[in-house]
Amino acid sequence: MSKLATDHGAINLSQGFPGFDCDPHLLDLVTKYMKAGFNQYAPMSGVPVLRERLAEKTKLCYGVEYDFEEEITIVSGATEALYAAVTAVVKNGDEVILLEPAYDSYAPAVLLSGGIPIYVPLRLPDFSVDWDLVKSSITERTKLIMVNTPHNPSGHVWNQNDLNTLAEIVQDQDVYVISDEVYEHIVFDGRKHLSLMTHPILRERTFVCGSFGKTFHVTGWKIGYCLAPKELTKEFRKIHQFLTFSTATPLQYALAEYLENSSRYLELPLFYQDKRDLFLEGLRQTSFKFSPAEGSFFQMVSFGHLTDESDRNLAVRLTKEIGVASIPVSVFYQGKTDHKLLRFCFAKTDRDLEMALEKLAKLS
Ligand code: PMP
Ligand code: GLN
Numbered sequence: 001m002s003k004l005a006t007d008h009g010a011i012n013l014s015q016g017f018p019g020f021d022c023d024p025h026l027l028d029l030v031t032k033y034m035k036a037g038f039n040q041y042a043p044m045s046g047v048p049v050l051r052e053r054l055a056e057k058t059k060l061c062y063g064v065e066y067d068f069e070e071e072i073t074i075v076s077g078a079t080e081a082l083y084a085a086v087t088a089v090v091k092n093g094d095e096v097i098l099l100e101p102a103y104d105s106y107a108p109a110v111l112l113s114g115g116i117p118i119y120v121p122l123r124l125p126d127f128s129v130d131w132d133l134v135k136s137s138i139t140e141r142t143k144l145i146m147v148n149t150p151h152n153p154s155g156h157v158w159n160q161n162d163l164n165t166l167a168e169i170v171q172d173q174d175v176y177v178i179s180d181e182v183y184e185h186i187v188f189d190g191r192k193h194l195s196l197m198t199h200p201i202l203r204e205r206t207f208v209c210g211s212f213g214k215t216f217h218v219t220g221w222k223i224g225y226c227l228a229p230k231e232l233t234k235e236f237r238k239i240h241q242f243l244t245f246s247t248a249t250p251l252q253y254a255l256a257e258y259l260e261n262s263s264r265y266l267e268l269p270l271f272y273q274d275k276r277d278l279f280l281e282g283l284r285q286t287s288f289k290f291s292p293a294e295g296s297f298f299q300m301v302s303f304g305h306l307t308d309e310s311d312r313n314l315a316v317r318l319t320k321e322i323g324v325a326s327i328p329v330s331v332f333y334q335g336k337t338d339h340k341l342l343r344f345c346f347a348k349t350d351r352d353l354e355m356a357l358e359k360l361a362k363l364s
Helices: 002-007 024-035 048-062 078-089 106-112 131-137 160-173 230-243 249-258 268-283 311-322 350-360
Strands: 072-075 095-100 116-121 142-148 176-180 206-211 224-227 298-302 341-345
Touching: 002 311, 024 249, 048 072, 048 224, 048 249, 072 078, 072 230, 078 106, 078 142, 078 176, 078 206, 078 224, 078 230, 095 106, 095 131, 106 116, 106 142, 116 131, 131 160, 142 160, 160 176, 268 298, 268 350, 311 341, 311 350
Parallel strands: 095 116, 095 142, 142 176, 176 206
Antiparallel strands: 072 224, 206 224, 298 341
16 A cells, blocks of 8 residues: 555555654764774673663563563564564464454464464454453464454454453463564553563563564664563473564664663653544544544544445555555454455644545545
């Protein structure tokens, strides 16, 4: 969709990346460390000072301690964290529960490890988890469940009951969890992101995956992390060692220094809430139906009352004819299930959002 947007000069609200640059101070820090000669391989698990700062951030945000030596690993993007965690636990024939719609990298990682994805649909219209369905999908071959909160593409955010129920299930069934929390700092309306690590039972069997790219507006840097108990981290690092071995050194030092000021991530919810609200305000002038995203930088809209065409068709047509690119939500379903939903990314400049909304208002 990004390519189609470029080809047709459309405003690109499709792929999830910020349409603005990061804090110039962060760029200065990278330059500082590059010029100071921090340009060779970093330690396999990440530079210690970054892991220490991340342990501090984790304690501050969630009140949970992780040992930076043995439980925190810096990797080349959350995508690598997810892949390495899947590879660390999934063996031939293992079943892995995926909640659909699911981020596109989960199923390929499972399949490449010889695992069998078991797709459990999230409940419409709010994309909450149907825990009875999860329970009934578990067999003696289930090894892992992969979850994502705040959720891409729906923006749904988990509550304490979700954590408690998942904890009961995984304790009884002895399964691992991968928790994709790349939007941990993007939650709205006073909500708190409930990291899975805050539940003691989940803390013991979960790989928590995060992304500095999402939090600091630098998705092109591909730098993220995995927090997991010692025994799981040991296995995780065996994969990371031979997947990428280590992650860009000057970026790690720069981020370590940048993390010293907690306002840089604590202010993110309000920054994005303003954008979400601007986008919602404009959406009210369009014919789409929607419920406000609770988190993430995505807003879904429903269009089934406007046209019978497929979500793919509409996404392409909006890009070509109206000049606004989005993502058809069916691409997040294995069977390409079409619920007549589009996903818009509002991590864009206010100007781009306003122009896009003006165009979308013309669609009747
Ligand atoms: N998980 C989800 C839900 C995402 O939306 C993304 C980024 N688009 C990723 C993982 C990947 O993060 P990274 O860019 O750090 O690899
Ligand atoms: N995760 C981002 C999204 O959902 C983009 C990353 C990608 O294109 N692979 O749009």
